[in-house]
Amino acid sequence: MIKLLTTIFLFSTFFLSCSNNAGKKKSDLIKDTISVIAKHSDYDTVAKASYFKIDKDTITVLPFEIEVSLSPKAKAKIINGKETIIVSVSLTGTPKDITLLAEDGEFYVASSEKEIAYGQLAKFENIKFPKKIYDQLTDKDVYVNVYFYSGRKSSKDNLLNGDILSDRISNVVNKQFTLRGKLIYGDN
Numbered sequence: 001m002i003k004l005l006t007t008i009f010l011f012s013t014f015f016l017s018c019s020n021n022a023g024k025k026k027s028d029l030i031k032d033t034i035s036v037i038a039k040h041s042d043y044d045t046v047a048k049a050s051y052f053k054i055d056k057d058t059i060t061v062l063p064f065e066i067e068v069s070l071s072p073k074a075k076a077k078i079i080n081g082k083e084t085i086i087v088s089v090s091l092t093g094t095p096k097d098i099t100l101l102a103e104d105g106e107f108y109v110a111s112s113e114k115e116i117a118y119g120q121l122a123k124f125e126n127i128k129f130p131k132k133i134y135d136q137l138t139d140k141d142v143y144v145n146v147y148f149y150s151g152r153k154s155s156k157d158n159l160l161n162g163d164i165l166s167d168r169i170s171n172v173v174n175k176q177f178t179l180r181g182k183l184i185y186g187d188n
Contacts, residue, residue: 050140051140051141051169051170051173052134052140054131054134055131056131057130057131058128058129058130058131059128059129059130059131059133059134060126060127060128061091061110061124061127061128061169061173062173062174063123063124063125063173063174064124064172064173064174064175064176064177065121065122065123065124065175065176065177066087066089066114066121066122066124066146066148066165066176066177066178066179067121067122067176067177067178067179068085068087068116068118068122068148068162068178068179068180068181069178069179069180069181070118070160070162070180070181070182071180071181071182071183071187073182073183073186073187074159074160074181074182074183074187075118077159077183078118078150078159078160079118081153081154081155081159082153082154083118083150083151083153083154083155083159084115084116084117084150084151084153085115085116085117085118085148085149085150085151085160086113086114086115086116086148086149086150086151087113087114087116087122087146087147087148087179088111088112088113088146088147088148088149089111089112089113089124089127089144089145089146090108090110090111090144090145091108091109091110091111091127091129091142091143091144091145091169092106092107092108092109092142092143092145093107093109093137093138093139093142093143094107094137094138094139095107095136095137095138096136096137096138097136100136107136107137109129109133109134109137109142110127110128110129110133111127112124112126112127115151121176122148141168141169141170142168142169143166143167143168143169144165144166144167144168144169144172145164145165145166146164146165146166146172146177146179147162147163147164147165147179148160148162148179148181158184159183159184160181160182160183160184161181161182161183161184162179162180162181162182163179163180163181164179165177165179
């Protein structure tokens with residue numbers, strides 16, 4: 001009888017110790033997995049919040065598109081005059097070192113222009129700037145300003161007046177926007 005009780009006791013102890021170790025290992029595994037998931041989630045949040053592709057020395061703005069929609073008179077003038085439209089983008093921010101501000105009080109991060117025919121989309125998918133400028137920014141969610149004007153093929157002066165897109169880069173990347181315009185003169 002004592003042998004049987006001892007065997008049951010040892011077997012129970014062995015069984016409980018194995019199940020406790022298994023539970024502990026599973027708990028440790030879950031803890032480690034949660035830690036990895038949290039780190040991965042933090043990375044995804046940072047990547048999503050950055051709005052840029054970050055390389056060793058270069059920052060690339062994620063893509064966005066601009067469509068220009070003109071009044072009937074402006075459309076006719078641009079098409080008949082074989083005129084182009086230039087869509088201009090500038091990125092500005094606030095530097096950590098205020099001595100880097102330009103004379104006009106801006107800190108220029110990057111700029112780009114696309115010349116399009118009426119009806120085409122201006123696709124901005126490769127705006128780059130140095131990482132040292134990115135590191136200088138107090139807020140990585142820089143300001144983007146987009147406007148357009150005529151390509152001055154048929155006239156030495158700009159023919160168009162239109163909307164301006166002015167927003168944070170976080171609200172612009174991976175989206176398409178339509179800017180509306182009309183002739184500067186003769187278009188009510």
